[in-house]
Amino acid sequence: MTTITLHPDFRLGPVDRRVFGSFVEHLGRCVYTGIYEPDHPTADEHGFRRDVADLTQELGATVLRYPGGNFVSNYVWEDAVGPVEQRKPFLDLAWRTVEPNLVGTDEFLQYCEREGIAPMMAVNLGTRGIEAAIALLEYCNGEAGTKWADLRIANGREEPYGVALWCLGNEMDGPWQIGHKDAHEYGRLAAATGRAMRQVDPSIELVACGSSSMMMDTFGEWERTVLSYCYDVVDHISMHAYYEELDGDRASFLGSATAMATFIDRVAASADAIGAERRSDKQITISFDEWNVWYLVSRFVGETNLPIQRDAPRIIEDVYSALDAVVVGDMLSTLINHADRVAVGCLAQLVNVIAPIMTEPGGPAWRQTTFHPFATAARLARGDALQVKVDTGTLTTARHGDVPAVTAAATVDPETGALALFVTNRTDVEQTVTLRTPGATARLDGGSAVLADHVGPREGREAAEAYGMVDALPVAQEGDALTLRLAPESWTAFTGSLR
């Protein structure tokens, strides 16, 4: 038996809409034959696929991080601006792929603008540094009358783009990163680059690289050291986390979002330790700019040491199961439950590469299973996140110890009282939940769910197209008591009101 208690006055604070971001990297087929394919029947006059853009709108992505990922750490952005016919292909060392440079900064930023999505740009702190970063920022945000802003104007774009969010490199703690650095080297470089970037545009928000995962040997020490250099310069510290079902250990996989919550709490604690030493009133917030289910250990390892490839090779095209969708839903609940700390989130990635949207070159685009919980949460989670109290049993897992059997997150729109309640049942049996709202009145209109047993594991396009949200089990109301039933291994989004 589980009890969920909500009160409209117990709020964590507003859910930053930027938590529902995604990520476009020059990797595999994310850009070419993903968002961009000039020969595709749905391509617009700029060469971008309308079918993919429509699915991106339906997904509700609010932010797109670009151009990497590992790619950014050897990227020469200047090679991909100006007349397309003069651009030269570039050998990307991160993915050992020939990058044709047909899509660059202008094409991407104008795409974001047309789609009404906020761009989040990363600068190269692997092979490059301060000079290239401030040039790119001036190119994007500078007013007419200086070299790089004037180059943008010469390239046909008069108005500055006003890019607000900037990542100071990518995963610089990872030995795989081109130009990998230790925490002192990176911390110094991030602080110096960030300071110089603020001289170009003081209004920007800066993200320092945190750890590539909680399992990195340097985790914790990395955050503390990096922030000891750049606490006063940056606004956010990044987090990246990917989870997968390993060796058929379903319970641990279903507990992934608890590990994600622990990770957030630890990064916040590391940042706050530096703030405390400095007696600083400033709080560093979190940019969770890569998260997803990724069969990294079980499948990706076989994809390393590839020969050099061209023409947008199929790299990391994970096909998701219905169970993966449940775990993605639960991770979205975790992000909402940390609305007081997480300012930005990016589901990695948007198209084809560990993505909610898949395409065939010249062919269709479709939704993977993981599309549905994301689109649902992005649509419904509005207003303030509530402090949700969940009294429930435990699920014993090999990797994360005992985790809650049922988890929940909720948002209330302060204007309308509209309630969204997201509930995960991590167990393999139906669960009954009593919803208590002492001193307040709740109404639930019903909901929709993703179920783990709905589609067999990883059956590909046809199964994905047949998959979708199903109606939640009926809600029973007796007096003030609401009773919910949760299907086994499911993530359910209920809507209603709370006043």
Ligand SMILES: O=[N+]([O-])c1ccc(O[C@@H]2O[C@@H](CO)[C@H](O)[C@H]2O)cc1
């Ligand atoms: O834990 N790892 O072994 C590991 C390895 C690579 C890795 O790369 C990150 O994930 C890639 C795909 O989104 C992005 O380009 C990069 O930032 C992230 C994690």
